[in-house]
Amino acid sequence: AQKVTQAQTEISVVEKEDVTLDCVYETRDTTYYLFWYKQPPSGELVFLIRRNSFDEQNEISGRYSWNFQKSTSSFNFTITASQVVDSAVYFCALSETMTGFQKLVFGTGTRLLVSP
Amino acid sequence: EPEVTQTPSHQVTQMGQEVILRCVPISNHLYFYWYRQILGQKVEFLVSFYNNEISEKSEIFDDQFSVERPDGSNFTLKIRSTKLEDSAMYFCASSELAGPNEQFFGPGTRLTVL
Numbered sequence: 001a002q003k004v005t006q007a008q009t010e011i012s013v014v015e016k017e018d019v020t021l022d023c024v025y026e027t028r029d030t031t032y033y034l035f036w037y038k039q040p041p042s043g044e045l046v047f048l049i050r051r052n053s054f055d056e057q058n059e060i061s062g063r064y065s066w067n068f069q070k071s072t073s074s075f076n077f078t079i080t081a082s083q084v085v086d087s088a089v090y091f092c093a094l095s096e097t098m099t100g101f102q103k104l105v106f107g108t109g110t111r112l113l114v115s116p
Numbered sequence: 117e118p119e120v121t122q123t124p125s126h127q128v129t130q131m132g133q134e135v136i137l138r139c140v141p142i143s144n145h146l147y148f149y150w151y152r153q154i155l156g157q158k159v160e161f162l163v164s165f166y167n168n169e170i171s172e173k174s175e176i177f178d179d180q181f182s183v184e185r186p187d188g189s190n191f192t193l194k195i196r197s198t199k200l201e202d203s204a205m206y207f208c209a210s211s212e213l214a215g216p217n218e219q220f221f222g223p224g225t226r227l228t229v230l
Contacts, residue, residue: 035218044224045207045224046221047218093159108157
């Protein structure tokens with residue numbers, strides 16, 4: 001069964017600290033996609049990244065980086081030099097071939113609080 | 117930049133009443149979705165829709181729910197007889213293509229059932 005686990009419910013850091021949000025997934029499919037979405041206090045869901053199961057290269061986008069490791073079924077997200085504006089709930093999500101990629105299965109989210 | 121819009125932003129209703137939540141997907145998108153998020157919990161898939169048909173639905177999407185694309189722009193979610201546990205944020209999303217493409221989410225409609 002498809003499942004996404006974000007074990008960290010809430011993380012508090014001080015501005016400029018680095019922080020890593022963990023995501024562990026379960027799937028029986030060999031072809032799947034992983035996503036990260038950000039939900040700021042205003043409530044909307046903002047797409048951050050998509051990664052397919054055949055591409056294990058790490059990705060960096062500005063202060064954001066993602067570490068995908070199939071061996072541990074993890075897709076962790078690191079924010080470098082965090083800022084107050086990074087405060088939000090971050091969701092990891094999975095999409096599989098078996099469901100025709102028709103749906104995203106979300107984790108429970110990690111609330112990140114960045115204080116000045 | 118094109119975006120998904122949803123109306124209303126907040127809907128308050130009495131238990132047992134019917135509600136219709138409206139969404140305008142991005143104009144060239146062909147795949148549409150509804151998700152819900154009960155306060156403080158994770159986002160859950162409800163239904164996907166393509167070519168005027170439901171493609172997939174979750175266990176949550178029972179007979180009380182229906183979706184429709186009444187015209188070329190709107191995509192609606194109807195709850196026939198609301199229950200207290202239907203109180204949640206409902207997100208509409210759309211994607212241009214089939215497959216695991218980015219789903220663009222609307223800002224959500226907060227539904228409160230009293």
